[in-house]
Amino acid sequence: MRVLLLSAYHAPSHAYWAQGLQETFPHWHWQLISLPARYFNWRIRGNALHIAYEHQGLLAQNYDLIIATSMTDLAGLRSFCPHLAAIPSILYFHENQFAYPGNEVQSNRVEPQMMTLFSALSATQLVFNSHYNRDTFFVGLKRLLKKLPDCVPDNLLALLSNKAEVLPVPIADQAFELICNKSSRISFIWNHRWEHDKAPERLLAALALVIQTHRNFTLHVVGQQFRSEPACFNELQQLLRTTNTMGAWGFQDSRDTYNGLLASSHAVISTALHDFQGLAVLEAVAAGCVPLVPKRLAYPEWFPDMGYASCEADATLEAQSLAEAMLAIIDAAAPVYAPDIRGMSRSAQAAAYERLMLSVVGQ
Numbered sequence: 001m002r003v004l005l006l007s008a009y010h011a012p013s014h015a016y017w018a019q020g021l022q023e024t025f026p027h028w029h030w031q032l033i034s035l036p037a038r039y040f041n042w043r044i045r046g047n048a049l050h051i052a053y054e055h056q057g058l059l060a061q062n063y064d065l066i067i068a069t070s071m072t073d074l075a076g077l078r079s080f081c082p083h084l085a086a087i088p089s090i091l092y093f094h095e096n097q098f099a100y101p102g103n104e105v106q107s108n109r110v111e112p113q114m115m116t117l118f119s120a121l122s123a124t125q126l127v128f129n130s131h132y133n134r135d136t137f138f139v140g141l142k143r144l145l146k147k148l149p150d151c152v153p154d155n156l157l158a159l160l161s162n163k164a165e166v167l168p169v170p171i172a173d174q175a176f177e178l179i180c181n182k183s184s185r186i187s188f189i190w191n192h193r194w195e196h197d198k199a200p201e202r203l204l205a206a207l208a209l210v211i212q213t214h215r216n217f218t219l220h221v222v223g224q225q226f227r228s229e230p231a232c233f234n235e236l237q238q239l240l241r242t243t244n245t246m247g248a249w250g251f252q253d254s255r256d257t258y259n260g261l262l263a264s265s266h267a268v269i270s271t272a273l274h275d276f277q278g279l280a281v282l283e284a285v286a287a288g289c290v291p292l293v294p295k296r297l298a299y300p301e302w303f304p305d306m307g308y309a310s311c312e313a314d315a316t317l318e319a320q321s322l323a324e325a326m327l328a329i330i331d332a333a334a335p336v337y338a339p340d341i342r343g344m345s346r347s348a349q350a351a352a353y354e355r356l357m358l359s360v361v362g363q
Contacts, residue, residue: 001028001357004063004087008047009071010034012224013279014094017169021067024170024350031058044112048076063087065361068119069094075118088360091123093133094169095276098140100197113144121156125360126164129277130298134166167356168277170349175286176342178263182288186330187218187247189265189289191258191280192272194229201232202271204239205319210326211243217330220247220261223280262287267329267336271322272297273312282341290336292325294318303339 005021007014014037022030033055035047051072052059059081066089068074078085097112120126128134138157145152192198207219219240221233240246252258262268268284270293275281277298285291285302293299296310308325311318329336342348 001025001065001361002061002063003028003030003357004059004061004066004084005030005032006051006066006068006072006074006077007032007034008051008069008073009037009040009043011037011094013169013277014069014071016172016279017092017094020170020172020346021353024346024353031061031063033058041112044071044073044115047071048073048080052077052080059084065090065357067092067357068123070096070116070119073115073119075122076115078122085122088124088362089122090125090127090357090360091119093126093128093137093276096128096133096137096140098144099133099136099276100274110144113140117141117144117156120160124163125356126160127356128164128166129168131166131301132298133276134164138164165356167349167352168344169279170346170353171279171282171286171341171344173345173347175259175262175283176345178259178287180288181260181264182266183264185216185218186267187220187265188267188269188292188326188329189220189222189247189261189284190269190271191220191262191284192223192270194223194225194233196230197272197274198223199271199273199315200230200236202315202319202322203269204232204236205315206271206322206326207236207239207245209320209323210330211239211245213327214330215243215245217245217326218247219245220249220265222248222250222252222258222261225251259287262289265289267292267326269322269326270294270299271318275299278302282344285338285341286345288338290329290338292322292329294322302341302344306339 005018007018033051066087068091070091070093097109097116190203248261262284268281268289268291270281275297281291291303291306293307294310295307299307309321
């Protein structure tokens, strides 16, 4: 099997997925073409142009299957390279362009949404990493189609729905093999992108409540950092330092060091306002962390009986809910165990991925 793997906005989670595919099926030939995860609006609009004209030699090779992320302008690329239109294709949705919180950089989402629609229509199969992702895609697409003035085919939703399925990004087997080293002092880890959609100010508010009762715990605040980050991180760092609850801080360059934090932490915290799968949380749970996650987004799919109350419209109330969950871990007379998610490992998911890919190419 020869597979052309296209990742037009190669964010860390996309790279994790792409690497996992290649490692799971090493006997297949993989050709990865990727573009850096920056300049979102230009990348979405221009990725087909770049790929078509900068990688003509690679695109001219013979492939049995194309797998592209939903950030890839698959329809545009096929118009530039008509021979690609004859190759079966899978469009993989790490996210969709309908469920993002608005921000200054990505406030106008109509063009990305239309690009995704055209790519979805041109693909043989659509795959989403969670039911939440799939459902919000179709809800948002339905709203978009209603806004268009005229000449919109009336069967688009049914056409796309009939070729859509859900397969999460598998968790690396190594994440389940870490040696847990939990100390008597409870430790929490918040391990997300340092951006507004991860709602770090809710973590700060919860921490301020917890330390009124307990200070015999440690909080690690790690994850991908950027040149510009929410101002609350300065206040959060100061509060952790002054209350002697500060653990690791900032992006961890060493994967071994990061894995050690996961293996030593008792619980992983999410305060996210949007997460289409939650890989950072899932990796931590694989390493033995109890998930303290809001009951929204994709989390109820993975942890139906766990999580704190979601109060998305009331940050203060939600911080109280998270604080109560943290205190319950600290005060627990008996240890609380992480749920078993081995069914999401690469080994466990390999058969489903193989079945999908072979079915798309007709084998």
